[in-house]
Amino acid sequence: MRPAIILRYSGLILVFDALFLAISSIISAFYSDSALLPLLYSAVISALFGVFPLIFVPAPKDISNKEGFFVVICSWLLSCLVGSLPYVLWGRDFTLTNAWFESVSGFTTTGSSIIKNIEVLPLGLLFWRSATHWIGGIGIIIFALSVLPAMGRTGMVLYRTEMSSLAMENFRRSTRETVKILAIVYTGLTVCEAIGLLACGMNWYDAVTHSFATIATGGFSPKNASIAHYQSISVEMVILVFMVLSGLHFGLLFGAVRGNVAGLWRSSIVRYYLLALAIGVIIVTFSVHGHSFPSWNEALRFAAFQVVSLGTSTGFATTDTALWPPLAKLVMIFFTLQCACAGSTSGGIKFDRIVIFWKGLLRMINKMRHPHAVIAPKIDGVVVHDDALEAGVLYITLYLGIVFVSSLILTALGVDILTAFSGSAATMGNVGPGFGMVSSMSNFSQIPDIGKWVLTVTMLLGRLEIFGLILFVTARSWR
Amino acid sequence: MGIRKKILFGFLILATMLLLAGAWSIYELRTVGSSVQRLLDDNYKSINAANSMTEALEREDSAVLLLLSGNWKQGREIIDSADRSFQVAFRIAENNVTVPGEETYIAEIQKAYRAYKELWIRPIVGTSREKNLDWYFQEAHGAFQRVKITVSRLRALNAQVMYETGTQVRDKAHRAVIPGVVAILSALIFTVIFNYFVNHYMVSPIINMTNSVQQFLKTNEPFQLEVETKDELQHLARAIGNLIAQSCKRQAS
Numbered sequence: 001m002r003p004a005i006i007l008r009y010s011g012l013i014l015v016f017d018a019l020f021l022a023i024s025s026i027i028s029a030f031y032s033d034s035a036l037l038p039l040l041y042s043a044v045i046s047a048l049f050g051v052f053p054l055i056f057v058p059a060p061k062d063i064s065n066k067e068g069f070f071v072v073i074c075s076w077l078l079s080c081l082v083g084s085l086p087y088v089l090w091g092r093d094f095t096l097t098n099a100w101f102e103s104v105s106g107f108t109t110t111g112s113s114i115i116k117n118i119e120v121l122p123l124g125l126l127f128w129r130s131a132t133h134w135i136g137g138i139g140i141i142i143f144a145l146s147v148l149p150a151m152g153r154t155g156m157v158l159y160r161t162e163m164s165s166l167a168m169e170n171f172r173r174s175t176r177e178t179v180k181i182l183a184i185v186y187t188g189l190t191v192c193e194a195i196g197l198l199a200c201g202m203n204w205y206d207a208v209t210h211s212f213a214t215i216a217t218g219g220f221s222p223k224n225a226s227i228a229h230y231q232s233i234s235v236e237m238v239i240l241v242f243m244v245l246s247g248l249h250f251g252l253l254f255g256a257v258r259g260n261v262a263g264l265w266r267s268s269i270v271r272y273y274l275l276a277l278a279i280g281v282i283i284v285t286f287s288v289h290g291h292s293f294p295s296w297n298e299a300l301r302f303a304a305f306q307v308v309s310l311g312t313s314t315g316f317a318t319t320d321t322a323l324w325p326p327l328a329k330l331v332m333i334f335f336t337l338q339c340a341c342a343g344s345t346s347g348g349i350k351f352d353r354i355v356i357f358w359k360g361l362l363r364m365i366n367k368m369r370h371p372h373a374v375i376a377p378k379i380d381g382v383v384v385h386d387d388a389l390e391a392g393v394l395y396i397t398l399y400l401g402i403v404f405v406s407s408l409i410l411t412a413l414g415v416d417i418l419t420a421f422s423g424s425a426a427t428m429g430n431v432g433p434g435f436g437m438v439s440s441m442s443n444f445s446q447i448p449d450i451g452k453w454v455l456t457v458t459m460l461l462g463r464l465e466i467f468g469l470i471l472f473v474t475a476r477s478w479r
Numbered sequence: 480m481g482i483r484k485k486i487l488f489g490f491l492i493l494a495t496m497l498l499l500a501g502a503w504s505i506y507e508l509r510t511v512g513s514s515v516q517r518l519l520d521d522n523y524k525s526i527n528a529a530n531s532m533t534e535a536l537e538r539e540d541s542a543v544l545l546l547l548s549g550n551w552k553q554g555r556e557i558i559d560s561a562d563r564s565f566q567v568a569f570r571i572a573e574n575n576v577t578v579p580g581e582e583t584y585i586a587e588i589q590k591a592y593r594a595y596k597e598l599w600i601r602p603i604v605g606t607s608r609e610k611n612l613d614w615y616f617q618e619a620h621g622a623f624q625r626v627k628i629t630v631s632r633l634r635a636l637n638a639q640v641m642y643e644t645g646t647q648v649r650d651k652a653h654r655a656v657i658p659g660v661v662a663i664l665s666a667l668i669f670t671v672i673f674n675y676f677v678n679h680y681m682v683s684p685i686i687n688m689t690n691s692v693q694q695f696l697k698t699n700e701p702f703q704l705e706v707e708t709k710d711e712l713q714h715l716a717r718a719i720g721n722l723i724a725q726s727c728k729r730q731a732s
Binding site for chain 1: 480485488489492495496499500503506650653654657658661665668669672673675676679680707708709
C-alpha cells in the first residue's frame, strides 16, 4: 500500500471541503456574523493540507483495492476532523467532543445535534453545518471521482467501497456514468426542492439549507423547532415529497427522469418501500388520533411527516414525538432501524436487506416442507445467491448487536433505556432524533461525553456499512 | 514542479498556517483589551455612579425622617451632603451614556429626583409637615422609591451589558488561544507529512541511485532506475543512465 497515494486523493476531498468552508465564510461575511474568521481559517487549513499532497505526489496510473478503500475511509475521517474545526474555533458550547459529534453527525448525514439553541448560532456556521450533510450525502468520494475524470479503473475501486454492494448490482453501468448519474440526480433534486421551498415562502437561506439536509437525508435545520417552525402545510408537503424521493435508489430515479417511470414501479424494493411507508403512516395516524391530535386531518399530517422523516433517515420534525403513544413510538423505532433503499443517501439496515432476509426466510420454510427441492430466491427476476443471503442476515444481526452494545454503554453511563436504545438506533441508522431525552424536539447535549464518542462511532459504523470501518481498523492483517 | 519549488511551497504552507493563526490571535487579543477597557469605562463607571446615587438617596431619606422628627440642624447637614453626593454621581452617569436606552433612564432619574427634592427643599421643621407621618408615607417615601427604582434600572441595564461584554471577552479569549493550538497541531502533522514526502520523493531516489551506481560498478548490471516525480531527480537519474550507457558503449568499442 502506498500512503502517498492515499494522501493525494484524501487531499482532493479536503480541497472540496475547503471550497464549501469558503462559501460558508462568504455567507458569514455577508451577514457580518462572528463565524467569519473560524470558517476562513478552517478553509485555509483544509485547502493547504489538501493542495500539498497534489504538488508532491504524482498522479498514479492505477490504485489497488486496498488503497481505494483507504482513500474512502480516510476521506470520511479527515472530513469529519476538518469539519469540526470551525465549531472548535468558534467556541461557546462547542467543546472538542461536541464539535466532533456535530461534524460526524453532519458528514454521516445523521442529523443528531448537541446544540441547545440553534438560532443564536451565526448563519455562516449554520450553513457549513448543513453543507456537511450535502457533502456527506453524496459520499465525499463522488467528488473525487468528478474532479478526476481520467482515473480509469481507479474510479471503480473507489466507487465499490463507497456504495453498498446491493446498490452496485442495481446500477449495471460504468463507474463514470454512475457518478455522473448520481451527481445529476443529487444536484437536480436539491435545486428542485430549493425552488419548491422558495415558492412556499421560505427565504433563500432556509430553502437552501433545508434542501441540503433533505436530499442528503440528514435532518439539520437552522431552526430550533425544525420544520415545525414554519407551521406551513405546503412546506411540509414539499419536504415530504423530497424525503420520499431521496430514499429511493438514485439510479432508478435517474431512469424515471429520463422517461422510464415504469422502471420505478417494476422494482419490488421500491414497491415494498412505498407500501411499508403507507402502512406505517396508517398505523401511526390511528395511534395518534384522539391521543395527540383531535382531528383525522392533523393526525394524518403529522403522522405522515414523522414516519417518512424517520423512515428515510432524514430526522426533520413537525411535532414532539416523545409525547406520542407507545404504539406510534414502536412503529417509528422500526422505521428507524429499517430506513430506505440501498443506492440512496439514507442509512439504516435498508429495505433491500429486509427483502433479502424475507426471501431467505421463505426459502428456509419451503426447504423444510420440501427438503430435496432446489429453491433459488429471486428479486425482480435476479437470483439471490447464498453468499448474498448470508451477508444480508449477518449484517442485520451485527447491526442489531451494535445497537444493543451501544445502548448498553449508554445505560451504564446513566442514560435511561428509551433514550439509550432509540439514540443508538437513530445514530446507527443515521436518522438523527430518537425518543426520551433525544426526541425530535430535543437534542443530544445531555448525553455524557463518553456517550457522545460512542454514538459518533455508531454513526460512522452505520454510514460505512459496518464492515467498512471494521476492515479499516483491521487493515494490518489484510493479505 | 522542481524540487526547489516543492520545498519552498512546503515551508510557505507551514509559514502561512502559523502566520494566520498568529495574526488572528493578535487581532482577538487586541479586541479583548479594548473590550475590557470598554467594560470598565462604559459599564463599571455607570454602575458605580448608580450605587453612589442609591446610597445618597438613602441618606436623604434618613435626613427627611430626622427633619420630620424636628431635628433641623442634623437633618439639613445630612441632606445637603447627600444631595451633593447625588449630584456628583448623577453627573458621572450623565456624562457616561454609552448603552442604548441609558439616556432615557438618566432623564427619568433627573425628573424623579427633581420631584423628590422639591418635597424636602422646602422647610419641614416648624411647619405642618413636622411629625406628619402621613405626609412622609404618602408623598416623600413614594417619591424616594420612584427615584431609587429608576436608578436601579440604570444599574441593571449596565450590569446586563457588562455581562454580555464579559461573555464576548471570554469568547474572544477562547478565539485568541484556539487558533494557536490548531496551528501548532496542524504544523506538527504537516511537518510529519512533509518529512515523509521529502524522504519518499527526494532522499529515497538519491539512495536508490547511489545503490544502483554501486551495483553497476560491482556487477556491471545495467543501470535501471525509474523516478516517479518529474523533477531534477528524474533528470539526474536519466543523466546517470545515459552516462553509464555511453561508458558501456565506449568500453565495448
